[in-house]
Amino acid sequence: xxxxxxxxxxxxxxxxxxxxxxxxxxxxxxxxxxxxxxxxxxxxxxxxxxxxxxxxxxxxxxxxxxxxxxxxxxxxxxxxxxxxxxxxxxxxxxxxxxxxxxxxxxxxxxxxxxxxxxxxxxxxxxxxxxxxxxxxxxxxxxxxxxxxxxxxxxxxxxxxxxxxxxxxxxxxxxxxxxxxxxxxxxxxxxxxxxxxxxxxxxxxxxxxxxxxxxxxxxxxxxxxxxxxxxxxxxxxxxxxxxxxxxxxxxxxxxxxxxxxxxxxxxxxxxxxxxxxxxxxxxxxxxxxxxxx
Amino acid sequence: xxxxxxxxxxxxxxxxxxxxxxxxxxxxxxxxxxxxxxxxxxxxxxxxxxxxxxxxxxxxxxxxxxxxxxxxxxxxxxxxxxxxxxxxxxxxxxxxxxxxxxxxxxxxxxxxxxxxxxxxxxxxxxxxxxxxxxxxxxxxxxxxxxxxxxxxxxxxxxxxxxxxxxxxxxxxxxxxxxxxxxxxxxxxxxxxxxxxxxxxxxxxxxxxxxxxxxxxxxxxxxxxxxxxxxxxxxxxxxxxxxxxxxxxxxxxxxxxxxxxxxxxxxxxxxxxxxxxxxxxxxxxxxxxxxxxxxxxxxxxxxxxxxxxxxxxxxxxxxxxxxxxxxxxxxxxxxxxxxxxxxxxxxxxxxxxxxxxxxxxxxxxxxxxxxxxxxxxxx
Amino acid sequence: xxxxxxxxxxxxxxxxxxxxxxxxxxxxxxxxxxxxxxxxxxxxxxxxxxxxxxxxxxxxxxxxxxxxxxxxxxxxxxxxxxxxxxxxxxxxxxxxxxxxxxxxxxxxxxxxxxxxxxxxxxxxxxxxxxxxxxxxxxxxxxxxxxxxxxxxxxxxxxxxxxxxxxxxxxxxxxxxxxxxxxxxxxxxxxxxxxxxxxxxxxxxxxxxxxxxxxxxxxxxxxxxxxxxxxxxxxxxxxxxxxxxxxxxxxxxxxxxxxxxxxxxxxxxxxxxxxxxxxxxxxxxxxxxxxx
Numbered sequence: 001x002x003x004x005x006x007x008x009x010x011x012x013x014x015x016x017x018x019x020x021x022x023x024x025x026x027x028x029x030x031x032x033x034x035x036x037x038x039x040x041x042x043x044x045x046x047x048x049x050x051x052x053x054x055x056x057x058x059x060x061x062x063x064x065x066x067x068x069x070x071x072x073x074x075x076x077x078x079x080x081x082x083x084x085x086x087x088x089x090x091x092x093x094x095x096x097x098x099x100x101x102x103x104x105x106x107x108x109x110x111x112x113x114x115x116x117x118x119x120x121x122x123x124x125x126x127x128x129x130x131x132x133x134x135x136x137x138x139x140x141x142x143x144x145x146x147x148x149x150x151x152x153x154x155x156x157x158x159x160x161x162x163x164x165x166x167x168x169x170x171x172x173x174x175x176x177x178x179x180x181x182x183x184x185x186x187x188x189x190x191x192x193x194x195x196x197x198x199x200x201x202x203x204x205x206x207x208x209x210x211x212x213x214x215x216x217x218x219x220x221x222x223x224x225x226x227x228x229x230x231x232x233x234x235x236x237x238x239x240x241x242x243x244x245x246x247x248x249x250x251x252x253x254x255x256x257x258x259x260x261x262x263x264x265x266x267x268x269x270x271x272x273x274x275x276x277x278x279x280x281x282x283x284x285x286x287x288x289x290x291x292x
Numbered sequence: 293x294x295x296x297x298x299x300x301x302x303x304x305x306x307x308x309x310x311x312x313x314x315x316x317x318x319x320x321x322x323x324x325x326x327x328x329x330x331x332x333x334x335x336x337x338x339x340x341x342x343x344x345x346x347x348x349x350x351x352x353x354x355x356x357x358x359x360x361x362x363x364x365x366x367x368x369x370x371x372x373x374x375x376x377x378x379x380x381x382x383x384x385x386x387x388x389x390x391x392x393x394x395x396x397x398x399x400x401x402x403x404x405x406x407x408x409x410x411x412x413x414x415x416x417x418x419x420x421x422x423x424x425x426x427x428x429x430x431x432x433x434x435x436x437x438x439x440x441x442x443x444x445x446x447x448x449x450x451x452x453x454x455x456x457x458x459x460x461x462x463x464x465x466x467x468x469x470x471x472x473x474x475x476x477x478x479x480x481x482x483x484x485x486x487x488x489x490x491x492x493x494x495x496x497x498x499x500x501x502x503x504x505x506x507x508x509x510x511x512x513x514x515x516x517x518x519x520x521x522x523x524x525x526x527x528x529x530x531x532x533x534x535x536x537x538x539x540x541x542x543x544x545x546x547x548x549x550x551x552x553x554x555x556x557x558x559x560x561x562x563x564x565x566x567x568x569x570x571x572x573x574x575x576x577x578x579x580x581x582x583x584x585x586x587x588x589x590x591x592x593x594x595x596x597x598x599x600x601x602x603x604x605x606x607x608x609x610x611x612x613x614x615x616x617x618x619x620x621x622x623x624x625x626x627x628x629x630x631x632x633x634x635x636x637x638x639x640x641x642x643x644x645x646x647x648x649x650x651x652x653x654x655x656x657x658x659x660x661x662x663x664x665x666x667x668x669x670x
Numbered sequence: 671x672x673x674x675x676x677x678x679x680x681x682x683x684x685x686x687x688x689x690x691x692x693x694x695x696x697x698x699x700x701x702x703x704x705x706x707x708x709x710x711x712x713x714x715x716x717x718x719x720x721x722x723x724x725x726x727x728x729x730x731x732x733x734x735x736x737x738x739x740x741x742x743x744x745x746x747x748x749x750x751x752x753x754x755x756x757x758x759x760x761x762x763x764x765x766x767x768x769x770x771x772x773x774x775x776x777x778x779x780x781x782x783x784x785x786x787x788x789x790x791x792x793x794x795x796x797x798x799x800x801x802x803x804x805x806x807x808x809x810x811x812x813x814x815x816x817x818x819x820x821x822x823x824x825x826x827x828x829x830x831x832x833x834x835x836x837x838x839x840x841x842x843x844x845x846x847x848x849x850x851x852x853x854x855x856x857x858x859x860x861x862x863x864x865x866x867x868x869x870x871x872x873x874x875x876x877x878x879x880x881x882x883x884x885x886x887x888x889x890x891x892x893x894x895x896x897x898x899x900x901x902x903x904x905x906x907x908x909x910x911x912x913x914x915x916x917x918x919x920x921x922x923x924x925x926x927x928x929x930x931x932x933x934x935x936x937x938x939x940x941x942x943x944x945x946x947x948x949x950x951x952x953x954x955x956x957x958x959x960x961x
Contacts (some may be wrong), residue, residue, distance in 0.1 A: 009854045010781040014782040014864030025771055026794065029813070034797040036809035045808070071835035096708065101700060101921075113704060115945075117954070124893035126914050129716065130924070133729075134721075135714040140729035142713060145806050169711065189378035192345050198366030207391070211382040222792070223837075230799040232896070254804045256747040261807045264795050267946065270805035274780025277796050284472030290637065364688060 026249055047261040049182045057144035062268035074244055075252040080163060082248050087228040090168035094219060095175025103183050104123035121173035132166050155238060159245045182216035226277055249273050263291055294356025294446040294479055295321040301351035303341055308497060311337040313503040322477045325360035326494035328487055333500040335483045339449050346369050356446055359629040371440030377432045379424035385435050386420040390445040410438045432460050448480040464493055487527045490500035491515060499523045524570045533612050536570040544569060547608030549587045554637045557649040568640040573602060575636035579629045586629040587612055591622045605630060683903040721930035740931040750932060751904055753913035760826055761911055767831040768838050768887045769880055776842035777872055794836035801833045807900050814901055821903045829897050834890060845879030867869050881951035885944055890938050910936045
C-alpha cells in the first residue's frame with residue numbers, strides 16, 4: 001500500500017504539479033473563506049447597525065458571550081446526543097450489521113436492501129425532510145396509520161429521537177458501503193480457521209474482523225461524526241424546536257447569524273465547532289491507534 | 293482419532309460446475325491420505341466439503357461413524373491448515389495457538405500448558421510473544437500446525453500447506469510433517485498438486501480429475517501400475533513415455549520397432565488393436581549395440597538430472613525418453629537401442645485411456661469396505 | 671441426510687437436531703431482520719411515489735386518486751423545469767471540476783509520503799465543514815463578489831468544488847493506495863512520464879473510485895441549498911434545491927400536490943444517475959483490487 005520509494009514511482013516535481021491545481025482551488029475557495037470566518041469570530045461584525053459599517057475586533061468577547069449563553073450549552077448537549085445517537089450508535093452499527101449479514105449474499109435480496117438504503121441517502125435533503133414530516137405527522141402520518149391510527153405526536157413529544165432516526169435513515173448507506181469494502185479485506189481463510197475451531201459469528205467479529213479493520217472503523221467514524229456534527233437537516237424538520245429540543249449547533253449558528261444577523265458571533269460558534277471536531281478527531285486517533 | 297467415509301458425495305456450484313461427482317471414499321483411522329490432482333480437479337473442494345466450509349449438494353460424510361454432513365464446521369472436530377496459514381496478525385503466536393481452545397472455553401492455565409507442550413515439540417516456543425508478521429514462512433507454518441495440534445481434532449486437513457515455502461524448505465517440511473503425523477497418529481487428509489509430495493508422504497492417495505477419482509491406491513501402485521492415461525501422465529517427476537502401439541503378429545509394433553507383449557496382458561489384447569504403451573524413462577535401458585525387442589533411434593537431447601541423465605531419443609516420429617546412469621551416457625547423434633523392462637510396461641486402450649488387464653486391488657483398505665475406483669461414466 | 675448416531679457427547683457439543691433448529695432460527699431471524707430494515711427504509715419513501723399521482727394527496731401514503739394533472743401544474747411554474755436544468759448543470763460541472771482536481775492530487779498524496787499528510791487532510795476536511803455552514807455565508811459572498819462572480823453558476827461551482835475536493839481526495843486516496851506500485855514502476859522503466867502513468871495506468875484502475883466520487887459529489891451538489899441561495903440572485907438561475915421552496919403557498923403552507931410532484935421530479939435524476947453508475951462500475955467506497 002502506498003509508495004515504498006517515492007522518487008522511483010513519482011518524482012517530487014510531478015507530484016507538486018499534480019497537487020497544485022487542487023491546492024489553488026482549496027486555497028482560494030476553502031482556506032481563505034474559512035480563515036476569514038475564523039477571523040470574523042473575533043469581531044462584532046453584524047449585518048445591521050453600526051457594526052455593519054465599522055466592525056470592531058472584540059477579541060474573546062464573542063466567546064465569553066457564547067460560553068455564558070445557556071442556549072449554547074443546550075445546543076452543545078443536543079448536538080452531542082445527536083452525533084452519538086445517530087452517527088456512532090446508529091449509522092455505524094447498523095451499517096456494519098448490514099454489511100456483515102449481507103456479505104455472503106448475492107442476488108435480489110441483497111440488491112433490494114442495498115438500493116433502499118442508498119436511495120435514502122440519495123434523495124435530496126429537502127425532500128427527505130418533507131417525507132419524514134409527512135411520515136411522522138400526528139394526524140395523517142403513515143407511521144401512525146400503521147400503528148392502528150394512533151395519534152402519537154412524534155415530532156412534538158420525541159423531537160430529538162425523531163431527528164436521530166431520520167439521520168440514521170439518511171446516513172447508514174455510507175457506513176454500510178464502507179464497511180462492506182472493509183470486510184472484503186479480511187482474508188476468508190482466517191474466518192474459516194475460526195469457524196473450524198467452533199467460533200460463532202459474534203466471536204469471529206469480535207476476535208478477528210474488528211481488529212482487522214480498525215483503520216476503516218476510524219476513517220468511518222471520523223467522517224460520519226464530522227458530517228453529522230455539521231448537518232443542517234434537523235432545521236428542515238423541526239427548526240430547532242420544540243423549545244430548542246433539537247437545537248443543534250448548526251441550527252444555533254443559523255439562528256444567530258441569519259436571523260439575528262450577528263455574523264461575528266456566528267463565526268465564533270463555528271470556530272468552537274471546529275475545535276470540538278478537532279478534539280474528537282484526535283480522540284479517535286488516540287483510541288484506535290494506541291492498541292497497536 | 294477416526295476414519296473418514298464419503299458416500300456418493302456430489303457438489304455442484306451455482307452455475308452448474310460439477311466440482312465433485314458422486315464420490316465414494318474411505319480413509320482409515322490414522323492414515324495419511326493424499327488428494328492429488330491438477331487445478332480444478334476438485335481436491336480442494338472435497339477437502340472443504342469434508343471440513344464443512346462448503347455444503348454438499350448430495351451424499352454423506354461420516355467421521356468416526358458419525359454423520360457430519362449437516363453439521364457446521366465447528367461441530368465436526370476437524371482441524372485445517374490453510375495454504376496461507378490464516379494466522380491472526382493482531383494476536384501473538386501464543387494467542388494464535390490457543391485461540392481454538394479459548395473458543396472451547398478451556399481454562400487459561402491449561403491453555404498455556406498446552407501451548408507450551410505443543411510449541412516445545414514444534415520448537416517454536418521462542419516465538420510465542422511475536423506477531424505472525426514478524427515470522428518467516430517456515431515459522432508461520434509451524435505456528436499454523438501448532439494451532440491445529442493444540443486442540444486435538446479427530447482429523448487433520450491440509451490444503452497445500454507447503455506451496456508457499458521455497459524449494460529447499462519444502463523438502464525439509466515434508467519430512468517433518470510426515471514424522472509428525474506418524475507420531476500423532478491422527479487421520480490426515482492432505483491436498484496437493486505436487487505429485488512428488490503425494491508420493492513421498494501418503495499411505496494412500498486418490499488421483500483426481502474433474503471431480504472424479506481416477507485412481508485410489510498406494511503411491512507405489514499409482515506409480516507402477518497407473519490405472520489410466522491421466523494418472524500415468526500426471527504421476528512421475530519425469531513424464532512417462534506414452535507411445536502409440538499396435539498388435540501385429542503377436543508383438544507390439546511401435547514406430548516400426550517390434551517389442552514383446554507383457555505376459556499378464558497377453559490374454560486381454562486382440563490382433564490389430566491400437567493401444568498406448570506406457571513405460572517410465574527410469575525403466576528403460578539404453579544400449580549402443582543392437583538388441584532384439586527394443587526401440588531404436590537417434591539421440592537428440594541430454595538433460596542432466598544429477599545422478600542420471602535424461603536422454604531424449606527420436607524413434608521414427610516419436611520422442612522416447614530414457615534415463616541413463618552417469619557411466620553410460622550417449623552423445624547426441626548416437627544410434628541407440630532402448631529396452632523397456634517388461635515388468636514395468638503398461639498398456640492402455642486408446643479409446644478410454646484405461647489400462648489393459650485387471651486393475652490390481654488397492655492395498656491397505658480396511659477389511660470389509662471395498663474400494664471403488666470411480667471410472668468416468670461413458 | 672440421515673441422523674446417525676445418538677446426541678453427540680463429544681466435548682459436550684450440541685446434538686445434530688439442536689443444530690438444525692438453531693440454524694433454522696438463525697435463518698428466520700435473518701429474514702425478519704431484513705424485512706424490518708427493508709420496511710424501515712422503504713416506508714417513508716412510499717409517499718413520494720404515491721402522492722404526486724394523487725389529485726387530493728394528504729400526508730398519508732394512501733392509494734392515489736389517480737391523476738397526472740399535478741405534473742402539468744408543477745410545470746406551470748416558470749422555474750420548475752429550468753431549475754432542474756440548473757441543478758444538472760451545477761452537479762455535472764462541480765463533479766467534473768472535483769474529479770479533475772482530486773484525482774491527480776490523490777495520486778500524488780498516495781505515492782509521496784508527506785509528514786503530517788493525514789493530519790493535513792483531516793484539517794482540510796474540518797475547514798470544509800465550516801465553509802459549508804451558515805457562518806461562512808458572508809465571507810463567501812464577499813469573496814465571490816470581489817471576484818465578480820455573483821449570480822454566476824461558475825461562482826457556485828467553484829465554491830462547491832472547494833468544499834468537496836478535500837473529502838474527494840480523502841476517499842480517492844484510499845482507492846489509489848490499493849493499486850500496487852509495480853505497474854507504475856514497470857511503466858517508468860519504459861520511459862513513461864508521470865502524466866502518462868496517471869492517465870494510462872492509475873486512472874483506469876481507479877475508475878470505480880472515480881465513479882464513487884462522481885456520484886457522491888453530484889448527490890451533494892444536487893441537494894445543496896445554501897450556496898446557490900446565497901450566490902444566485904436571479905430566480906431563473908436557481909437550482910431545484912432552492913426552487914422547491916416556491917411551492918409553498920403565500921400563507922406558508924405546503925402545497926402537497928406541487929411539493930410531492932416536484933419532489934419526485936427533483937429526486938429522479940440523481941436516482942437514475944446512481945443506478946447507471948452502479949450498473950457500470952459498482953458503487954463501493956474502497957479500492958477494488960484484491961490480491
